[in-house]
Amino acid sequence: MKLKRILVVTGIFCCMAATAQQRPYYTQYIMNNYIINPAVAGIENYWDVKASHRLQWVGLQDAPVTTYLTIHGPLHKSDYDRESATSFHATGSNPRGEAYWRDYVSAEPHHGVGFTVLNDRTGPLNRFAAYGTYAYHLGLSPSTSLSAGVSVGITNMSLDASKLNFGNTTVDPAVAGSGVINRIKPDISAGLWLYSRNYFVGLAAQQIIPQQIAFSDNTVHLQDGKLLPHLFFSAGYRVQLSDNVSFLPSTLIRYVSPLPIGFDLNAKFQYQDLIWLGASYRYQDGFAAMAGLNISNSINIGYSYDMQTSNLNTVSKGTHEILIGFLLGNRYGDWCPRNLW
Numbered sequence: 001m002k003l004k005r006i007l008v009v010t011g012i013f014c015c016m017a018a019t020a021q022q023r024p025y026y027t028q029y030i031m032n033n034y035i036i037n038p039a040v041a042g043i044e045n046y047w048d049v050k051a052s053h054r055l056q057w058v059g060l061q062d063a064p065v066t067t068y069l070t071i072h073g074p075l076h077k078s079d080y081d082r083e084s085a086t087s088f089h090a091t092g093s094n095p096r097g098e099a100y101w102r103d104y105v106s107a108e109p110h111h112g113v114g115f116t117v118l119n120d121r122t123g124p125l126n127r128f129a130a131y132g133t134y135a136y137h138l139g140l141s142p143s144t145s146l147s148a149g150v151s152v153g154i155t156n157m158s159l160d161a162s163k164l165n166f167g168n169t170t171v172d173p174a175v176a177g178s179g180v181i182n183r184i185k186p187d188i189s190a191g192l193w194l195y196s197r198n199y200f201v202g203l204a205a206q207q208i209i210p211q212q213i214a215f216s217d218n219t220v221h222l223q224d225g226k227l228l229p230h231l232f233f234s235a236g237y238r239v240q241l242s243d244n245v246s247f248l249p250s251t252l253i254r255y256v257s258p259l260p261i262g263f264d265l266n267a268k269f270q271y272q273d274l275i276w277l278g279a280s281y282r283y284q285d286g287f288a289a290m291a292g293l294n295i296s297n298s299i300n301i302g303y304s305y306d307m308q309t310s311n312l313n314t315v316s317k318g319t320h321e322i323l324i325g326f327l328l329g330n331r332y333g334d335w336c337p338r339n340l341w
Contacts (some may be wrong), residue, residue: 001100001127005102006076008086009173010027010120013207017291019315022207022227022228022230022256023137023206023207023230024054024064024066024118024120025054025056025064025282026050026066026321027054027288027290027304027306027319027321028290028302028304028321028323029252030052030236030250030266030268030278030280030290031292031300031302031323031338032048032051032052032323032325033162033193033202033234034048034050034070034072034114034116034133035050035068035116035286036191036202036206036252037149037150037191037192037193037202037203037204037232037234038114038131038133038134038135038137038149038150038190038191038204038227038231038233039147039149039190039191039192039193039202039204039338040072040115040135040137040147040149040191040202041071041072041073041111041112041113041114041133041134041135041147041149041191041197042072042074042075042110042113042137042147042229043072043107043135043137043147043193043337043339043340044073044074044113044327044339044340045074045336045338046073046074046327046328046329046330047070047073047327047328047329048072048073048325048326048328048337049069049070049323049325049326049327049328050068050069050070050071050220050323050324050326051067051068051323051324051325052066052068052321052322052324053065053066053067053274053324054066054067054307054319055311055319055320055321055323056319057065057308057315057316057318057319058060058316058317058318058319058320058327059202059315059316059317060072060312060315061123062122062124063119063122063316064118064121065121065122065173066119066120066121067118067119067120068116068117068118068119069116069117069118070115070116071114071115071331072112072113072115072133072135072140072227073112073116073328074110074111074112075110075111075112075113075115076110076111076139078235081332082173085253089292094235095274096309096336097129097240097243097244097245098243101197101325102197103296104143104146104197104338105142105143105144105148106139106140106143106145106195106196107137107138107139107143107145107207107339108137108138108139109137109138109139110136110137111134111135111136111137112134112136112137112147112149113130113132113133113135114132114133114135114151115130115132115133115152116129116130116133116153117129117130118130123156123159123177124159124160124161124162125159125160125201125271126157126158126159126160126276127134127155127156127157127158128155128156128158128189129153129154129155129156130153130154131151131152131153131189131274132151132152133149133150133151133152134149134150135147135150136148136149136150136297141169143196143197144194144195144196144244145194145195145196146192146193146194146195147192147193147195148187148190148191148192148193149190149191149193150191150240151187151188151189151190152186152188153186154184154185154186154187155184155185155186155187155202155227156182156183156184156192156289157182157183157184157185158175158180158181158182158183159180159181160180160183161180170228180245183247185211185227186208186209186269187209187285188207188208188209189204189206189207190205190210191205191232192204192210193203193320194201195339197238198237198238198239199235199236199237200234200235200236200339200340201235202233202234202297203231203232203233203234203236204230204232204234204266205227205229205230205231205232206230206232206330207227207228208228208229208231209227209229209339210226210227210228212225212226212227228257229256229257230254230255230256231254231255232252232253232254233252233253233254234250234251234253234290235250235284236248236250236251236253236266236341237249237250238341244271244272245269245270245271246269246270246341247267247268247269248267248268248278248341249262249265249266249267250266250268251264251265251266251311252264252266262282262283262284262285262327263282263283264280264281264282264283265281265284266278266279266280266281266282266321267280268290268292270336270341271281273334273335274292274293274294275292275293275338276291277290277291277292278291278307279291279294280304282306284310285308285309285310285337286306286309286310286313287307287309288304288305288306288307288319289304289305290303290304291303291304294336296329296334296335297327297330298326298327298330299324299325299326299327300324300325300327300336301322301323301324301325302320302322302323302325303319303320303321303322303323304319304320305318305319305320306319306320306321307319318341
């Protein structure tokens, strides 16, 4: 008897296809807030390129693997050389010391654009997405700015039927040979970002348009799921502990109906504009240790290691995430971001 319909239910798959967190988790979004909020596009006076690779729950078969590339920048660079001080690294001098921040001024009105390519694989399910972004930045006061942005693109959800595990069930060869089933959907995100010399506050909505999604052909059928909006609230504050050391606490709160609210608490210590160490706590999930280095005024890197406190820690060896950034057109020699610290 041919198997006409097969319902595939696994824990990881349901998290992606039904009512759960459907967007990838990141730990180093503190180095790239643009991956969460499109309003960040063009916030600096150069083009910011970030590439990231995340291996989640290492040791667990078919665990998520997320890779992305982002690029964003202003359409018109400021001719005002207000960031040039950071191109000098004299011994014993911090170019980002208290004197620098006293002279901080809000953004001049300008447009920002960006582009994102992302691939997120969990077992037989793969999500590929590509977005274009537009943002506008406006100074509200001498030291406070507000930006608004929107990302528009497509998401391709694909199911590789050859990788489905049916246990000891005898499976019709036609099922295993169904190949890859694709579903392409439009996708829209939007956000606001308020920033100043010593704080930022952001609000973003991803996957704004709720959509039904199902995988089926003549032999394989997966129960209908729904792509749900994701809401993110970000906030951070900069505390100057000394002329050389900054303390940067921040939080990210996420909400996906009907799930409970989740949140991260982050703490980052930065020495001058050269090196930083940090830690993160994700509610009911685990802890992370982070570190980063600004190699030059055009290259920076970051690494994080997450350890789960849930039952996953019995089968997982943790999560690794690495990020590398490039500052293109950084003619003022700025070693680290001015507005995204």
